[in-house]
Structure formats: structure tokens, C-alpha cells
Amino acid sequence: MIHVISAANAQSYQPQLEAMHRLRWKAYIEERKWSELREMQAEPGFERDQYDDARAFYLLPLGDDGDVLGSMRLRSTVDGSLLGDRFRHLVDDADRLEPRPDVWEFTRILRAPECRDRDGAVRFAMNCALIEFCLSRGIRRVVASCDSFIFPTTRRAWGRKVAPLGLPKPYPEGEVMALELTPDVEALYAMRQAGGIREPQLYEHPAAYAINPISLCCAARGARASLAEAA
Amino acid sequence: MSAEFRAALEFIELAENSRDLEELREALEHVLQGFGVSHFTLARMHRPRDGAAQFTVSIRGVPEAWAEYYWSERFFNFDSVVQLSLQRPLAFSWTDIDRSRLSKASKNLYGEVRDALHVDGGFVIPTHDENGLTGLVALYHEQPELAKQARQALKLIALYGIERANELFFEQGSPPAPTQCPLSLRQREILAFAAAGKSETDTGEILGISSTTVREHLQNLRATLAVRTKMQAVAIAVHQGWIKP
Numbered sequence: 001m002i003h004v005i006s007a008a009n010a011q012s013y014q015p016q017l018e019a020m021h022r023l024r025w026k027a028y029i030e031e032r033k034w035s036e037l038r039e040m041q042a043e044p045g046f047e048r049d050q051y052d053d054a055r056a057f058y059l060l061p062l063g064d065d066g067d068v069l070g071s072m073r074l075r076s077t078v079d080g081s082l083l084g085d086r087f088r089h090l091v092d093d094a095d096r097l098e099p100r101p102d103v104w105e106f107t108r109i110l111r112a113p114e115c116r117d118r119d120g121a122v123r124f125a126m127n128c129a130l131i132e133f134c135l136s137r138g139i140r141r142v143v144a145s146c147d148s149f150i151f152p153t154t155r156r157a158w159g160r161k162v163a164p165l166g167l168p169k170p171y172p173e174g175e176v177m178a179l180e181l182t183p184d185v186e187a188l189y190a191m192r193q194a195g196g197i198r199e200p201q202l203y204e205h206p207a208a209y210a211i212n213p214i215s216l217c218c219a220a221r222g223a224r225a226s227l228a229e230a231a
Numbered sequence: 232m233s234a235e236f237r238a239a240l241e242f243i244e245l246a247e248n249s250r251d252l253e254e255l256r257e258a259l260e261h262v263l264q265g266f267g268v269s270h271f272t273l274a275r276m277h278r279p280r281d282g283a284a285q286f287t288v289s290i291r292g293v294p295e296a297w298a299e300y301y302w303s304e305r306f307f308n309f310d311s312v313v314q315l316s317l318q319r320p321l322a323f324s325w326t327d328i329d330r331s332r333l334s335k336a337s338k339n340l341y342g343e344v345r346d347a348l349h350v351d352g353g354f355v356i357p358t359h360d361e362n363g364l365t366g367l368v369a370l371y372h373e374q375p376e377l378a379k380q381a382r383q384a385l386k387l388i389a390l391y392g393i394e395r396a397n398e399l400f401f402e403q404g405s406p407p408a409p410t411q412c413p414l415s416l417r418q419r420e421i422l423a424f425a426a427a428g429k430s431e432t433d434t435g436e437i438l439g440i441s442s443t444t445v446r447e448h449l450q451n452l453r454a455t456l457a458v459r460t461k462m463q464a465v466a467i468a469v470h471q472g473w474i475k476p
Contacts, residue, residue, distance in 0.1 A: 092236045116361055148390065149320050152360040155394045160247060167236055167383035168390075175321055175386070 002061050002129030004204040007054040012205065016060055019068040021046040027110045032147075034173055051107065055079040059129050059202075061115070061122050069122050070111040072130065074104050077143070081105035083178060087145045090178035092166040102140040106130065109146070120153070124195025127157050131191060132202040134183035142181040147174050154179065157194065161187040235384035238265055242388050246395040255399060256290045259392055263292070263370065266381050270348045270371040272298075273392055275400070276364045276457065283467040284457040286313070286413070289396045293371070297347045305415050307455065311337045314454045316357035316367045322386050324376060325353040334447060344371065352376060356389035364457065366393035412473040418452040421445055423474040426465045 005013045024047035028034045041047060051073065061069040077084060077099040084097045084105075091097050115122040134142060146154070148168045155162055158181055165178035181187075192198065245258035256273075263271055271292035277285045286307065291298050307313050311333050315323060330338060344353070350371040357367045368389040377385070412419065417438075424434040431449070435442040449461055458464050468474045 092232055148386065149359045149361065151390050152358060152365050152394055155391070164239070164243075164387055167233075167239065167380070168386045169383065170321070177387070 001203045002059050002125055002201045004133060004202060005058040005060060006056070009205055013060075016062060016066065016068050017058070018046070020058065020060060020071045021048055021052075023068055023071060023110065023112060024048075024108055028108075032173055036172075049082075051075060051080070051082060057133075059126065059133060061111075061126055061129075068112065069115045070126055071108055072106055072110075072126060073108045074106045074130075074133065074142075076101055077103045077105055081143070082107050083143055083145050087176070087178065090145055090166045090169055090176060096165055096180065097143070102138055104134070104139050104142050106142050106144050109144070109150075120157075121195070123153070123157065124191060124197055125201045128188065128191050128195065128197050129201040130181075131183040131188040132200055135185065135188065136202070136204075139183060142183055143178065144181070145176055145178050148177050149174070151177065151179070157191065158187065159190060161190075233380060235380040236387075238262055239384045239387040239391075243391050246391050249395065249399065252289060252396060252399050255392065255395055256292065259290060259388075260292055262388060263385075266370075266372070266377065266385060267374055268354075268370045268372045269350060270294075272369045273366065273389075273396055274369075275366040275393060275396055278362065278457075283471060286455070286457070289366075289400060290392075293348065300347075305413075306340055307413075308415060308418070308451045309334055309337045310340060312353070312355050312369060313367075314451075316355060317364050317454055317457060320357060320359035322354065322356040322382060322389075324355070326376065349373075354382065354385065356386055358390050358393050366396070368392060412468075412471070413455050414452050414468070414473060418448050418455075419468070419474055421448045422452060422461075422465055422468050425449070425461050426469065426474060 003013070003016070005017065010017060022045060025041075025045050028047055029038045029041070037047065037049070040049065055075055057074040059072040059074065063069055075081065077097070078101050081097075081099075082105060083091065084099065088094070088097060109126075111122050111126075130142070133139075143165065161182045161184070163180050163182075165180050168175050168177040170176075239262075242258055242262040245261070246255055249255040249258055259271065259273065271290075272288055273290035273292075274286060274288045277287060279285070288298070288302075301307070311328055315328065325341065330341075345351070348371045350373055352372045352374055354370045354372065354377055355367060356370070358365045366389075368385070370385065414422070420438065421434055424437065429437070431442045431445040435445045438445075449464075453459065453461070453464055456464050456467055458467065465474075
């Protein structure tokens, strides 16, 4: 299940948000060694940037125990975007970056090391959830900048629903390119087929809910332990 | 829109609409001619769930006689282009390769390529995903160097070309690549001694070659099988029946 977290319900997900920032530190600072990003960090062990604000949405795959298995950040281009503000040179046609409420950017897409298996179960679930999120909010296009080594798996998952926005460009730790995704119903159908997924993946817990989804996870864990003990 | 990006987009459109590998080859040939590339090869790394990774050429844009000669001589075993592609995801030209560290056979190969294809430059575009090398496009051209924008466009072309070649390969229902042993007789001998617990020095003495040569063979066969350690190579070779346990 992929949980939607925003300013509206962040209070219920504080441990998961902290775990996400730790995961991002491991992925970007320790594994990919992004030196410039490291210099920007105020708190070692947690990766954050200016786009982690009240307008950001996070799609987090959570395990049965509420553990964070990956992360994805989304925001409307109207609210400012990494691609528009810092990586405009990656986009050949500037019109594609015109801020629009139906064009969002997704960034900081990653999976925990234990979920980077070749079956890609978490990857397909995250992609399905992304499309479901976009369909629920009338988002017509999603733009992103990503390392070019991410492109092959993106192309395999999205087929013709992914298009380059410009040529790949080198940066000190690798090579980056800008992409555009079309998250429509066709894409959702194809993604579910490819990933063997039958149910909706997105779980959005409105802030008004009386039951905290994390407590549900804990309850499920307790129930499972009781059943195991009884067996 | 830059001319290079437009050329890449045109190729992507043609590639997406290609119905088979021959049509993809034609699309690739067409776009590469615009960049002054006279010959090319597109190779894919197939990683089956169980078994050894297989490096196979899917599209040949070189004279058939040269391609046959290259494969019959197992040049890929010591071709520095293949070995460097396994290690790094960024494109490189022949001039980026440190020739002083190459084996004599590997150095000679450059001369052979130049003579056979009448080219002065080579540009190699490996593509990687999270699991490592997914394929490479090797380009041979008359100019010693390509312009920066052209290099970037060619990277995008390679990314799409290799992914589309993969799709077409499986859509066409082609039989899986042959599991014939990609190792030379000498490499199999050395691997068999490694499986028997012999050191590189022992193996060298038995075969009458230096331990450095043994190490070089081991390095090459690890690159061919796309594995990191000698024991991983042994495991694959035993599993495939190339050496006896």
C-alpha cells in the first residue's frame, strides 16, 4: 500500500517522514555521493531541501509494520519545481516547463535497498499509486529530472507514456536527463497488467479520520503475532 | 529545438514504430548517418533469472565478414570497449581509453578495427540500469571526435535503441540466445583449475604461462560473464556444464 502524506496528515506520519529523510540521505549522500546536496544539509543523516515544504506531497510505500520501503515527492509546478528552478537547461522546449496546476513534478524517487529486487513489486506499486494520485487530482503531465541509469527501468514500466524533454547532460556524479510522464487511464491499465496488480495501490488517510493508519499497521502486526502464537 | 534533439526524437518515433529488429536497424542506420557514423553495433546484455548473463549483438551495422571474424576470434574477451562498458555507465570515445594499461592483444584490436572499417574514431555508449550494464552501442566514425551535443543526442538514441531492441527481441518470440560457452578453451582450463582450488601461480606453472597471464584471463572471463569474483564465474561455468565440478 502506498500512503499519501501531505501537510493535511503529516502529523500522523512523523516517524515515517523521518525514516524517509534518513533513506534519502543513505541513497543520495552515501550511495550516490552527491557532494553539493551534502553541503546543503543542516542535519547529518537526514536529507532535506527547500521543496520539502507544506506544499509537498509524499507517496510512501509502507510495509506491514509501517516501515518505509521507498519514497516519492510530488508538487505542482505552480508551487515551484526543481526542474523549473535549477535544471531548466535539461529541457529543450521551455514551454513544457510553464507552471500549470495540471503539471506536477516528481522528485526523490527511490526504493529501500531491500526492495530493489528485479521483480520490481514495490516499483510497480509506486508507479500505479502515482498514476492513481494524478487521476484523482486531474494531473495531466508529470515532469522529472533523473539519472540516465534510471531511464531503462522507467521506459520498461511506462512504455510510450514516457518521453524525454531534452538531451542527457553530465554532472559531477553522473548524467541527468529530464522526462515527462503521461499518467492516464491507459498507463494505469498497462502498469497494473505489467506488475500483476489488481487493486488500487493508493491509500489516502484524510486528517479528519479518527483512526491513525499507523495504529492499524501496529494492530495488524499484533494480530499476526497472536495468530502465530496460537498456531 | 536543437538539431541534435530533433534527430533523436525522430529516431525515437521510428524506433517505437519499428515492427522488427531489421526495421530498427534501418532507423538506427538512418539517424547515425546524420552524425557521420559509418558503422555501428548494438549489443544487449540479457540477464536471465537463472543462469549466466549473455552479451549478444542484436543489430549489426558493420560488414558481415568483420562481424564473423570478431566473434570467431572471441575478440570480446579482451576488447577494452566491452570491459570498460561493464564498469561505467557514461559514454566514452576511443581517445578516453588509457592505452598504456591495455594488453597487447587489446591494443592490436584497435589497429584491426581501423583497417577493417576504415575509420579514425570510435564512440561507445554503454547503458546501465540499477543492475548494471543493459547494452551498448559502439559507433565507428571518420572524425576522431564527436561534438558534445552530438554525444548527448547519441546517448539518448542508444538508451531508446537498446530498450526497443530488447522489446522486439522478445516480441518476435526469438529463441533464447544460445547457451554455448562464451569462454575460450584456455579460459575454461583456468577456471577448471580455480574450481579445483589451484592458485594463480599453481595454474600458471601447470599450463606453462605466467601468473600475470592467468590473472589476465581471469579478469577477462569475469568481464565476459559479468561477474565480480572468480568463484561466481566458477559457479556459472559448473551450472552451465562448461566445466566439470
